[in-house]
Amino acid sequence: MQKTARILAISLMLLCFISFVTHALTLDVQMGFDHNQASVGWIPVWMEISSEELPFQGEIVLSTTHYNILRSQQRQEEYRIPLSIPAFSKRQYRAVVWYSGSPYQIRVEANDIVHWENQIQLDHKGQLANQVLVISDHGTGFEFLRQNELPTQVFYSQPRYLPVEWLGYQTIDTIIMHDADLHALSSAHVDAILNWLVPGKSLIWSGSGGYQSISSPLFRRLFPMEVRLKQTLTFSESENLTHPLLNSVNQLEIWQTQVEEAHIWLAYEQHPLVIHNHIGHGDVYFLAFDLEAPQLRIDQQRHWLFGELIAQKRWPRTATVSMDGLTAKILASGVWHGPSRYFLIIMIILLSCALIGLFYSIQVRKRNVLLLVFGLLVINGVSFLALLLVFNDTQRSVNxxxxxxxxxxxxxxxxxxxxxxxxxxxxxxxxxxxxxxxxxxxxxxxxxxxxxxxxxxxxxxxxxxxxxxxxxxxxxxxxxxxxxxxxxxxxxxxxxxxxxxxxxxxxxxxxxxxxxxxxxxxxxxxxxxxxxxxxxxxxxxxxxxxxxxxxxxxxxxxxxxxxxxxxxxxxxxxxxxxxxxxxxxxxxxxxxxxxxxxxxxxxxxxxxxxxxxxxxxxxxxxxxxxxxxxxx
Amino acid sequence: MRLVLIERFLIVFVSDLYAHLHSRFFWVWNLLLVGGVGFILLLMWPDGLIRGFERPLVGVGYGYALSSGLILINLHLIEGMFSFADRYSVREWKQYGHFSMSEIVMAKALSIVVLNLVLIMNTIPLGLLVVFVDGLSYTMLGTVIMRVLVIAVTTGWIQLSIGETVGRFAWLVSGIVAVILIGALIITQMTLWILVGISMVLLLDLILDFFGLVFR
Structure with missing residues (x-):
């Protein structure tokens, strides 16, 4: 009996403790790409929320300020993402939001109580002519692209942080896949990258990394070809001098590929070195060699190669991608299809004529005043029916x-x-x-x-x-x-x-x-x-x-x-x-x-x-x- | 022959109503009201663009123009130009007809209601046109008309009191009242129950003369 009472007491105390415990939530956030770098435009947001206590239901609120042109003032804008997380678990949320240069406030709230709050100050990068995203586990190695003739901005991202909507890649012109563990990519990621690519963007797949990289679903969708084991090519001195890429290269380890001749962009004898494929109007290139190969670690060679590939088919960029500045003018120009001023003038004239007619009947012809009531009802009824007949369709469409x-x-x-x-x-x-x-x-x-x-x-x-x-x-x-x-x-x-x-x-x-x-x-x-x-x-x-x-x-x-x-x-x-x-x-x-x-x-x-x-x-x-x- | 109360009431009411309806000046009022409201609508007519996120202001214009026009008409400020030969004042009814104040005032008050209804009904086609340009919804048009009717009728009742009590400078007092009312209408959100209260007090004063009792 005493034992049962003790167990009950302990259980009660535990219950009390649990009921008083607040939701211990932690949120890990990345906005834009690595180190929260982003340029103005649509940027991906990756959030991982973990609950260390009870299940939690609420909302993640991402808020920022935008200048509202119509109201001539800064205005708070919010994205709200419904949040539901079981006890003692983690869950990832992704979104794509518009970044205009202002910092973002992120908070987790439920029933108007804020459980977590933080401000994210993004590292604002200017929008250059060519924006490159390197998907890699290392987050470095492509700074040489910044020396390109074409002003180039380089961002890095690990595969797990990638957006699953193509809009999240909108500011990017070229993606470089380099030595990345791609097992975290879902079919939604693959679809998003393909949708981004199709209108005419470029993707370069480096041959670095192991077999898991080239056996990934994304690779198979981009390059329908057979890739076998690696082999080592040896170049003679007279041959390697002829090509800027192979200059001073004696040996190079490459993937053996079996591909149609039409897809070969660069080859050495019968060995394809760079393979090219079209995805819609986009271009994808597979570099059959390891970019990290000691012989290729001279920036001049890599510079030449990427300069050539990126310049192959580059979309000239307009100065402003977004028409934000135009919004006020567009909204101010909503064409209105209602009755014109002339119709109002005709209406006033007709109404005056009807009133004069009524006056004539009652005052001059000495008709009964009841005619006035009847006349007014007729005037209103006829005008309503006439307006309905003439403008009903217009009004319905304006609705x-x-x-x-x-x-x-x-x-x-x-x-x-x-x-x-x-x-x-x-x-x-x-x-x-x-x-x-x-x-x-x-x-x-x-x-x-x-x-x-x-x-x-x-x-x-x-x-x-x-x-x-x-x-x-x-x-x-x-x-x-x-x-x-x-x-x-x-x-x-x-x-x-x-x-x-x-x-x-x-x-x-x-x-x-x-x-x-x-x-x-x-x-x-x-x-x-x-x-x-x-x-x-x-x-x-x-x-x-x-x-x-x-x-x-x-x-x-x-x-x-x-x-x-x-x-x-x-x-x-x-x-x-x-x-x-x-x-x-x-x-x-x-x-x-x-x-x-x-x-x-x-x-x-x-x-x-x-x-x-x-x-x-x-x-x-x-x-x-x-x-x-x-x-x- | 001794007339019963309702008959005396009806005599005053019908006489007052007919005096207006059979006068050409009442129809000139009508035409001026339609023309004035129409002119304001013409000025405020949407120029074919949806400006920002705002509803076209023409609905507000319709309400204000109609209210202001009816205030001016009911305060007899336009009447100075005309004369209603067949219309008798409260004093005349009392003096020559030997009717009681309550009968005359009640009948004249009802006559004001009917006359304002006629005036407002004449401008409803313009209000309907405003609905078709999305300046007002049907519900809002109904609300505007009811509000305007209350403003117009109470103003008419106030003028009834002014006309009978002030005497020679009635037009001056009416002018001041018109400025206050139109100003309150446009500048502030005029609370109707205050206006109704004032007009009811003035009407009761006409009947009972309690101001005279207090200030004598």
């Missing part, structure tokens, strides 16, 4: 209007484009809209710098497994701004050739979009080309220094007459186009050839969908670097 401004970048010969979409959703009346994005092709960010506070769910992060976001509005009037990043099919191909003073340009439009207008940047001048209809091909021939305008502003068509209704949707569309084109043209394009095209159509509806009835205004601005296609 759920999505402005979709897409900033599209594409390789001239690729049919896959990277789209940065800015969406303004105007919701009036009853019913919450839902926006759906195909997860495999892109991400919705709810951290729209100008998202309206009327939408209370806008700051909830969309996890990779989510496919749609419901936007709940508490009032009858709400506007949401959000941004999407996705890859979409856009079969518009551009070919260019130069002969003497003439530049020939062929635009093949195999898409459903109509190319309203094309503007060519050629030797510092802007040339206005014509439109290209859907499923048509158009040739343009230009003579150097003829009919070009020194600025795009001069090249744009003018709204000439003062009598033009500047509020009509057509004129507003033109004004919006002008605004965005001028902003895009403000970038420094140097002497390179660029083509700016204005697209019209129904938008990329197969990827970003708006639920329920409503209309969608799409404005597409395609920016294509065509210097790389130039043929003499």
């Amino acid at each position: 759920r209007l999505m402005m979709d401004v897409a900033f599209i970048q594409k390789h001239p010969l690729s049919n896959r484009a990277i789209v940065e979409g800015y969406h303004t959703l105007i919701v009036t009346g009853v019913g919450d809209p839902e926006v759906t994005l195909r997860r495999t092709q892109g991400s919705i960010t709810t951290l729209a710098p100008n998202a309206d506070s009327l939408f209370n769910l806008l700051t909830t992060i969309v996890r990779p497994e989510s496919v749609s976001i419901p936007l709940h509005t508490e009032t009858e009037w709400g506007v949401a701004g959000f941004r999407t990043h996705y890859v979409a099919e856009l079969p518009i191909f551009i070919d260019v050739a130069q002969s003497g003073e003439l530049l020939r340009l062929k635009i093949t439009n195999q898409s459903e979009f109509s190319v309203d207008q094309n503007y060519l940047h050629y030797e510092g001048k802007w040339y206005v080309l014509g439109p290209v209809l859907p499923y048509q091909e158009q040739f343009f021939i230009m003579e150097r220094n003829r009919f070009g305008h020194s600025s795009l502003n001069a090249a744009l068509p003018k709204i000439e007459s003062l009598l033009v209704n500047r509020n009509s949707p057509d004129v507003l569309r033109q004004l919006l186009e002008e605004t965005v084109l001028k902003e895009l043209a403000a970038n420094n394009y140097g002497d390179e050839l660029w083509l700016m095209s204005v697209l019209q159509g129904n938008g990329f509806q197969q990827i970003v969908q708006l639920s329920g009835a409503g209309s969608r205004e799409f404005y597409g601005f395609l920016l294509t670097p065509i210097s790389l296609m130039l043929k003499e």
